Amino acid sequence: MLRLYNTLSRSIEEFVPLEPGKAGMYCCGPTVYNYAHIGNLRTYVFEDILRRTLRFNGFTPFHVMNITDVGHLESDADEGEDKMEKGARREGLDVWQLARKYEQAWLDDMARLNIERPEVICRATEHVQDMIELVERLLERGYAYAANDAIYFDTSKFSDYAKLARLDLRGLQAGAGGRVQLTGEKRHPNDFALWFTNRPRHIMQWESPWGRGYPGWHIECSAMSMKYLGPTFDIHCGGVDHIPVHHTNEIAQSEGATGQPFVRYWLHGEWLLIGSEKMSKSTENFLTLASLAEKGFDPLAYRYLCLQAHYRSELRFTLDALEAAQNGLRRVYSASPERETLNDPSAFADARAEVLAALNDDLNVPQVVGLLNRYGSHRLWLEFDHVLGLDIAGRTAPDRGELPAEVAALIERRNAARRERNWAESDRLRDELIAMGYEVGDGPTGTTVRKRPV
């Protein structure tokens, strides 16, 4: 039985899908105006673990993820500058080129982290018509009103508005340093734009029944998730930051349009911290996967680090912690299949059940990893690598390709030196091989050389 923490109820619930054997999930994807940082990536790793866990439990996931390639204003304030436009100017590209460039960079990062590709990856710019239709329905049903600068969602018409985030709307308005307030032509402070109009300086614009304009930043997720998954679907994921605004607004506009419950299980991933603070683009205290690779780290070492903390806990990232993860992963890869510790079928079955119970307890992957390390069974690691995604089978395969001729020659020279007990020359050649990324070991059965797995 798979149990998941549902933000909606603030409790752990048994996962029962709408349709037996299936699991529909929608996860908020990247805004493609810059590289993703490893904090963003942590959330995608969590979502990947979730989809793999669903499948491990016999559910067939149908996973939808969006690409936000539509520009949005930096803030609700009228004069905010759009991130896409800002990025395009920075790089001397047009906004469309910029979006494609960072979409590809993001896909590359996902692949390097061994994150499975969702069944649907959808671009906001290719679903503008769906968004327009959704806004029309909201207008028809009286949940939206047209002003000069935008079509707004009327939060006063939606009684459950604060449900997900358990917002204290009155409290929000009382303080917040004046940040929650009436801007533009909104009727209520919490109202939000569904479709912007009369903003001639904005580059990305589309025709609509209300004139040229562009979508508000929440509407794409409602339009695309319901298009591919139906008005009600199983799981919606994202970072914890999305609870109070983005997901709250998604629920309002989706349920307002359909009159049906939107999402059954809401799951949110916690922050990656750096220097005890949230990793964030705006404060520039962030790292990319590429920058870690430059420092010699394997992307899967970062994945392994993520797996050692629970998705609902903040993870304090340091290079030391990453190095510890990489060292630990190296040992997982070098565990010898010949020394299997769980040969007895019933012992294996018991261990498997114990690990699965930990996994199904709201994805307690740190517990899973702990148990796998304790059992030290190669078979059990391989079994759960379907969920962990550490490519253990690939990295431990004995036939990792022929050694390059250059390497083979060095080994031959070293063997000759060793036969002559020329230790100085032998050690020098060994250092050379190590520098080239190989592990060199002299044992009773001779010398073994292999590429370092991590």
Add this chain to the structure above:
RNA sequence: GGCGCCGUACCCAAGUGGCUAAGGGAGAGGUCUGCAAAACCUUUAUUCAGCGGUUCGAUUCCGCUCGGCGCCUCCA
């Protein structure tokens, strides 16, 4: 101003109202080795920020204090 989270060994990090407080890394010792590396074995918190309370019993529940942080605004 409102809402909320966290504080477990040198580092990262699970966990529980009562069995030895997981696991990984690092450190220390050992086996092996020409020396190493890798691997393997052993070892490292009488204690869970502090102080009170509830309880037969609390690290785990409650309260307070100290310290760190998040959201309410674009944000994974």
